Amino acid sequence: MQRDRVIAYASRQLKPSEKNYPAHDIEMTTVVFALKLWRHYLYGTHCVICTDHKSLQYIFSQKEMNMLDRLKITQLKALHDEHLKSELMVKRRVELMNDSRGLKTYRERVWVPLLGGLWDLILNEAHKSRLSVHPGSTKMYHDLKVLYWWPTMKADIAQYVEKSTSETASLTKLAQLYLNEIVSRHGIPLSIVSDRDSRFVSSFWNSLQENLEYGGSWDYHLPLIEFAYNNSYYSSIDMLSYEILYGKKCRTPSCWLEAGEKQFAGPEIVQQTAEKVAIAREKLKAARDRQKMYADLHR
Known part of the structure; x- marks a missing residue:
């Protein structure tokens, strides 16, 4: 609109994949379509977007958005003049193209801006997912470069893998x-x-x-x-070694004691331990006597 008058109209049919979008995603696709169509009027200027769809009032402050929406919003923000230098996109901006999903691409790869923390999200998924098994920097770069691009991608991946490997080694x-x-x-x-x-x-x-x-x-x-x-049972003492010390079997993944198990403290645990030690001594003495008897029979 200009001077409160409509000066241009635009419309198109939804693509088959877009028909499955939720209502707010369809409205967002409409906004992106309009911005892409009239972007030559908007470069270097500030504009106001008006929509009658209430959910889009909070599009920039939503806590949960799908990856497609996050990329679209982040790309729009990153192309503002104040972010172009930090994104290293001052000269490369003219090389960006739009794909069928409304995303900015560089040589057929989706451009991922520094803004918005999407680098970390993608790198974490590519490196720490159970399906990726912690690949090295070279393999990780070759896997990601098929789909994504940003100016310092290769160096950032190498730095991320080196840092992650150091943290993993320390934790291990x-x-x-x-x-x-x-x-x-x-x-x-x-x-x-x-x-x-x-x-x-x-x-x-x-x-x-x-x-x-x-x-x-x-x-x-x-x-x-x-x-x-x-933590194993011994017939010679008729109990576990740990049972003498703790009064019970120590926990293992296959023998997890029930919640609410009896707890001992103070003099009670001392008494229990003394009793267990006495029993173990009696059992060991009985075992020695039995072994001596077997040995005497073969003399």
Whole structure:
């Protein structure tokens, strides 16, 4: 509109894929279509977009948007003059094309702006997903460059993989230390309290579970062998080694004690331990006597 008068109209039919869009996505596609059609009037200027669809009033502040909408909105923001320099797109802007989805592409690859944190989202999915299995920087770059592009893509991927590998190695070392010093002596904990954030604790749990899976060199798993030895039943003492110390079997992934299990504290646990030690001594003495009897029969 100009001076409160309509000066141009535009319309087109929905594409087959667009017919499946939710109502607000169809309205958003309409806005993108209009901006693309009349972009030569809008470059270098500020404009006001008016729409009668209420949900689009909050399009820039929605907490949850699909990837297609996020890319469209972020690309529109990043092409403003104040962002072009930081996006390294001052000269390359004229090389951007529009694909059938309304996305800006560079040589048939979707342009991903620095603005909006979409780089991290894509790199995390490509590197940490269960279907990607932590690829190296070269493989990851060749996988992503088929679909996406940004000016410093190759260097950013190499830096991301190097940082992620360092963090993973540090976490793996910490999990192995925890397994060697804590799990081998006291079993698997019900919970872990840490002064780090919840993401660290979640990643630590995953790393600990991976360390509990047997594989590789046998000497790497000696702490688990020690734990299994002490957490097994012995007929000579008619109980587990850990049962003498704790009064119960230590937790394992296959033997998880029920919630609300009895807790001992103070003098009670001392008494229980003393009783268990006395029983173990009696059982060991009975086992020695039985073995001596068998040996005497063959003399």
